[in-house]
Amino acid sequence: MNDTIAAISTALGVGAISIIRLSGPEAISIANSCFKGKDLSKVESHTINYGHIIDQGEVIDEVLVSIMKAPKTYTTEDVVEINCHGGIISTKRILETVLMHGARLAEPGEFTKRAFLNGRIDLVKSEAVMDIIDSKSEEANKLAVSQLSGSTSNMIKKFRDSLKQLLASIEVNIDYPEYHDIEVVTKEKIQTELISMKKELEDIIKSSKNSTLIKEGIKTVIIGRPNVGKSSILNKLIEQDKAIVTDIAGTTRDIVEGQVYLEGILLNIIDTAGIRKTEDIVEKIGVEKSLSMIDEADLVIVVLNNNEELTSEDKEILEKTKNKERIIVINKNDLEKKINISKSSLDSVVETNTNTVEGIKELKNKIIDLFQLESIKSKDYTYLTNARQISLAKKAYQSLKEAEEGLHNSLPIDMIEIDLKDTFDYLGEIIGETYSEEILDHLFANFCVGK
Numbered sequence: 413m414n415d416t417i418a419a420i421s422t423a424l425g426v427g428a429i430s431i432i433r434l435s436g437p438e439a440i441s442i443a444n445s446c447f448k449g450k451d452l453s454k455v456e457s458h459t460i461n462y463g464h465i466i467d468q469g470e471v472i473d474e475v476l477v478s479i480m481k482a483p484k485t486y487t488t489e490d491v492v493e494i495n496c497h498g499g500i501i502s503t504k505r506i507l508e509t510v511l512m513h514g515a516r517l518a519e520p521g522e523f524t525k526r527a528f529l530n531g532r533i534d535l536v537k538s539e540a541v542m543d544i545i546d547s548k549s550e551e552a553n554k555l556a557v558s559q560l561s562g563s564t565s566n567m568i569k570k571f572r573d574s575l576k577q578l579l580a581s582i583e584v585n586i587d588y589p590e591y592h593d594i595e596v597v598t599k600e601k602i603q604t605e606l607i608s609m610k611k612e613l614e615d616i617i618k619s620s621k622n623s624t625l626i627k628e629g630i631k632t633v634i635i636g637r638p639n640v641g642k643s644s645i646l647n648k649l650i651e652q653d654k655a656i657v658t659d660i661a662g663t664t665r666d667i668v669e670g671q672v673y674l675e676g677i678l679l680n681i682i683d684t685a686g687i688r689k690t691e692d693i694v695e696k697i698g699v700e701k702s703l704s705m706i707d708e709a710d711l712v713i714v715v716l717n718n719n720e721e722l723t724s725e726d727k728e729i730l731e732k733t734k735n736k737e738r739i740i741v742i743n744k745n746d747l748e749k750k751i752n753i754s755k756s757s758l759d760s761v762v763e764t765n766t767n768t769v770e771g772i773k774e775l776k777n778k779i780i781d782l783f784q785l786e787s788i789k790s791k792d793y794t795y796l797t798n799a800r801q802i803s804l805a806k807k808a809y810q811s812l813k814e815a816e817e818g819l820h821n822s823l824p825i826d827m828i829e830i831d832l833k834d835t836f837d838y839l840g841e842i843i844g845e846t847y848s849e850e851i852l853d854h855l856f857a858n859f860c861v862g863k
């Protein structure tokens with residue numbers, strides 16, 4: 413980590429300003445060697461300096477150079493940011509110039525990786541940096557900002573502290589059983605504490621599924637026979653005429669996607685080809701695609717036609733979706749009721765017609781209730797936010813469970829201690845107290861260059 417890295421930190425394209433960033437021991441001297449203006453080696457830290465970037469005597473661009481000396485910087489190393497005019501050519505030429513003067517092109521996420529390796533931020537916070545950049549909704553953004561400010565890291569740290577205390581008192585009892593003035597940790601006391609910790613960790617894991625909803629949104633599929641009004645419902649939900657609506661069965665042959673935000677959470681809606689037996693090759697592929705979408709969906713909206721009796725296809729769709737989170741929409745309720753189905757025999761039912769707003773409003777409210785979107789919003793965002801964190805928390809939970817069972821089955825206390833130490837270590841991995849190079853490389857490879 414002794415070399416100096418450089419990268420373009422802004423999106424490459426036409427814009428007012430681009431930023432080329434350098435970090436490392438030579439950052440200031442490299443910038444200085446291609447800069448005409450003040451002597452950058454003599455300016456104060458955290459100053460912005462006007463001048464020009466020069467390549468072999470030729471002026472490349474008029475720039476502002478920010479000088480940030482270690483340790484109060486993003487990476488804790490010397491950091492220089494060259495603000496140049498936006499546009500691909502001059503930005504790339506400045507990058508090439510600093511590389512020629514001795515900087516190395518940074519790998520994706522290498523600035524943030526350095527911030528982590530130098531101890532400025534932990535792993536959860538590093539991941540939050542990426543999540544802020546990636547966030548697809550305001551709620552996802554709030555979640556990431558809360559992570560970066562340390563909400564989840566602190567929760568994990570607090571949990572580890574209690575565990576450490578428990579471990580310490582167990583150890584004292586093992587090592588110095590003859591000391592009478594040390595509080596004896598009875599089996600009952602450990603048991604009580606383990607049960608409450610297990611419950612706490614269980615809650616943390618359970619509520620972390622909210623973070624997936626916040627980050628990824630709800631993958632919703634609208635499914636039903638042709639002509640029941642699926643595309644009309646999609647259009648009403650997203651308040652746009654995105655899917656083509658006609659009275660010709662088989663109009664939607666491919667997948668049409670739309671997006672709407674409910675309580676700040678993204679609803680990704682997929683309208684599908686109507687399910688029916690067909691000889692048309694294109695439509696047939698569409699139908700198969702529709703059926704395969706069911707498995708991947710978080711929510712299935714099954715649309716039925718109020719004006720027709722249930723067909724075998726309707727029944728097949730109801731059967732295929734019965735184990736999914738689903739809402740059944742009985743559409744065209746402005747027409748005479750011919751559907752032979754009792755509402756009470758079904759789970760979540762909404763009656764709609766796509767000429768008015770009431771039914772669609774009720775459908776939106778049903779979705780909000782089903783996924784408890786209002787309560788997700790009012791929580792304080794201390795969630796685990798990705799598969800890596802959640803799988804480690806699950807391993808920690810497993811070890812904690814084994815410790816508790818071991819105690820229950822009167823296993824020797826030092827065996828129980830091993831399980832508790834495992835729990836402690838898994839939780840430590842979440843925040844990056846321990847890590848492997850391989851995991852770090854994998855994690856930061858998903859970052860963008862220049863971050």
Ligand SMILES: Nc1nc2c(ncn2[C@@H]2O[C@H](COP(=O)(O)OP(=O)(O)O)[C@@H](O)[C@H]2O)c(=O)[nH]1
Binds near residue numbers: 642643658662664764
């Ligand atoms: N009367 C009535 N007609 C509707 C309603 N919703 C859709 N339609 C009509 O039903 C036909 C098929 O609608 P479409 O949305 O293309 O159905 P899809 O094949 O399931 O996507 C069109 O002529 C729509 O105008 C409704 O609530 N009431």
Ligand SMILES: [Mg+2]
Binds near residue numbers: 644655663664
């Ligand atoms: Mg359609």
